[in-house]
Amino acid sequence: MCGIAGFINAELGPQALVHLLDSMVTRGPDGAGIYHDGPIHMGMRRLSVIDLPQGGQPLFGAHGQVVAFQNGEIYNHRSLRRELEAAGYQFVTASDTEVLAHGFCHWSIEGLLARLDGMFAIAILDRTRGELHLARDRFGEKPLFFAAADSGFGYGSTMLAVAALPWVTGEPDPLAVDRYLALHHVPGDQCFLRGVQQLLPGERLVVRLADLSVRRARYYRPPLRRTAPVDDRTLAxxxxxxxxxxxxxxxxxxxxLSGGLDSSLVAAIAARQRPRIDTFSMGFGDPLVDESAHAAALARAAGTTHHAFTFDNDHFLTLVPEVAAALDVPLGDQALLPVYWLSREARRHVTVVLSGEGADEVFAGYGYYASVSPQTVPGWSQRLRNRITPATLPAVAPLLDEVTLATPSGFPLLSSAATRHYLTGRTGVQPDGWEIDLRDWLALAKDPLQRATAAEIATWLPDDLLVKLDRMTMAHGLEGRAPFLAPELVEMGLNLPAHERRLGGVSKRALRRVARLYLPPALLDRPKQGFVLPMEPWLRQWFAQRGGPQAYFTAGLCAGLHPTAAAHLVSDELGRGNPNVRLLFALVMLVEWARAFQKKCGHLSRLVRGS
Incomplete structure (x- = not known):
């Protein structure tokens, strides 16, 4: 079940909802479900995964007084169903969404959310209390956008569906533009467009139908605590x-299956439970970034049915506009392109894929964590004498630190404030409430490595990696799932002692020990291989085919960029021996996204307003 949308407005009719749902048909190609109650309109597009014959939505509780929709999957729905049945609730389907309807009645929204293990965006209407409840999963695997105004309230699984509502202006937000140019993604709850927000991971919202007042609250945040080491069998x-x-x-x-530690571990465990499971890998012509041979070796060892593909320059030039059009939000991650193509190929064989997202953040895999990682295992007496506490840690740096040119995790920025000012003509962009709250939470970390990885879990993970997985898979009606984001596993990994997560140059130490139970030694001894495509020649060819940077940036919408400044910057960079390809690719993806999004949003807005 992979796309929901709805609104509360007396002027828009039922046909408007149909148009919104039609705009996200790739998220749910197998059917639709709708519910109307006066000015309240709710709906979904379905990708059939659980209870294929009867799992359509909405599903009801309290004799029709509770109406439930969801995008995603509730993995522990069977155990919750047994609890509810023991309490006297009767089910008419095997769907996990019906568990949400009855669970809301039995436990309330807070009690229900506390029990869920899943990836989800939930919309539940409580007709008795006159309230609409929205909630997003703990780590942001599934998106949920909303727009609130005096004249109406709307929500959806895509920013497009919300941006098309009449009370949304659709202008770029200066803070979001600034963050995108620094990070190639937009973290936080403020979306790229003014008037559109997203629920944060682990956040819920309630709308009072009588006056459309909105209340937001966090129901979950990963606990930052100090724990004893977890033994390998427990972690396994x-x-x-x-x-x-x-x-x-x-x-x-x-x-x-990339061939790296994380996806290989998932594949090896999955193959034990489902022999001959299908695995999919993407190879590259450059041996410095190609891990396909390692993926094939793991597939042979695990006994999977393996499918391998190769990505090259022709695919880059063809896929950039196609991928940008499939994106619902701007994102400049190079890995978008091969993941999009791999998703298309995988959909020919399966409807659901498991992926390794989250392992690097939870178990400290990235190389830039080295500066905050211990170099030796501390002795017990040393720990007593030099115990690190939140009070002894340095102050949390700003999200975009102009001194280190990095985020609090150590993730290097694409650009300085001066460069961003040159590109947009704006300066003095101030932190918002989300960033202040983020820094307050990070200040609770018990050691520098925990702080760095917690920062990634709150920013890079939900607003880059999971956006990439969700949008690229959903563009082909494929559901992506991330086992490393099971709440039990995240809390276990995030709160390991620092030397169990990373020591000197060895990353993910505890996870590597566990992996020896499942993986060939040759794979375990390989260093982490970063994902970097040969972007410089591709980008040169891209601009050359479009008449150069000046012609490209002045040809249409640039989403908050000054076209002449962007053209000059790109020309200067391409004239250097070592251009900033991270920034250049982010600029291309921003422009391509904006032009595709504007076209789609304009068309959808006209349909909605004419309904």
Missing amino acids: GALERAVSSRLIADVPVGVF
Whole structure:
């Protein structure tokens, strides 16, 4: 179930909802469900994964007084169903969404959310109390946007569906533009367009129908605490439970297999539970970034049915506009392109894929964590004498630190404030409430490495990696799942002692030990291989085919950029021996996204207003 939308407005009719749902048909190609009650309009597009015959939505509780829709999957729905049945609730389907309807009645929204293990965006109408409840999963695997105004309230799984509503202006937000140019993604709850917000991971919202007043609250944030080391068998058990739960489906399931530690571990465990499971890998012509041979070796060892593909220059030039059009929000991650193509190929064989997202953030895999990682295992007496506490840690740096040119995690910025000012003509962009709250939370971390990885879990993970996985898979009606984001596993990994997560030059130490239970030694001894495509020649060819930077940036919408400044910057960079390809690719994706999005949004807005 992969696309929801709805609104509360007395002027728009039922046909407007149909248009919104039609705009996200790739998220749910198998059917639609709608509910209308006066000015309240709710709906979904369905990708059939669980209870194929009867799992359509909406589903009801309290004799029709509770109306539930969701985008996603509730992995522990069977155990919750048993609890509810023991309490006297009767089910008419095997759908996980019906568990949400009855669970809301039995436990309230807070109690329900506290029990869920899943990836989801939920919309539940409580007709008795006159309230609409929205909620997003703990780590932001599924998106949920909304727009609130005196004249109406709307929500949806895509920013497009919300931006097309009459009370949304659609102008770029200066803070979002600034953050995008620094990070190639937009973190936080303020979206790229003014008037459109997104629920944060682990956040819920309630709308009072009488006056459309909105209240937001966090129901979950990963606890930052100090714990004793977890033994390898305990960690392995949590990982096996995570993979097993994410294999549950009534349709074929596969695994994205890059050849690295994380996806290989998922594939090896999945293959033990589902022999001959399909695995999918993407190779590259450059041996410096190609891991396809390692993926094939793991597939042979695990006994999977393996499918391998190769990405090259021709694919780059063809896919950039196609990928940008499939994106609902601007994103400049180079890995978008091969993930999009791999998703298209995987959909020919399966409906669900498991992926390794989250492992690097939870178990400290990135190389730039080295500066905040211990170099030796501390002795017990040393820990007593030099115990690190939040009070002894340095102050949390700004999200965009102009001194280090990095985020609080150590992630290097694409550009300085001066460069961003040159590109937009704006300066003095101030932190918002989300950033202030983020820094307050990070100040609770017990050691520098925990702080760095927590920063990634709150920013890079939900607003880059999970956006990429969700949008690229959903563009092809494929559901992506991330076992490393099972709450039990995240809390276990995030709160390991720092030297169990990273020590000197060795990353993910505890996870590597567990991996020896499942993987060939040759794979375990390989260093982490960063994902970097040969972007410089591709970008040169891209601009050359479009008449150069000046012609390209002045040809149409540039989404908050000054076209002449952008053209001059790109020309200067391409004239250097080592251009900033991260920034250049982010600029291309921003422009391509904006032009495609404006066209789609304009068309959808006209349909909605004419309904």
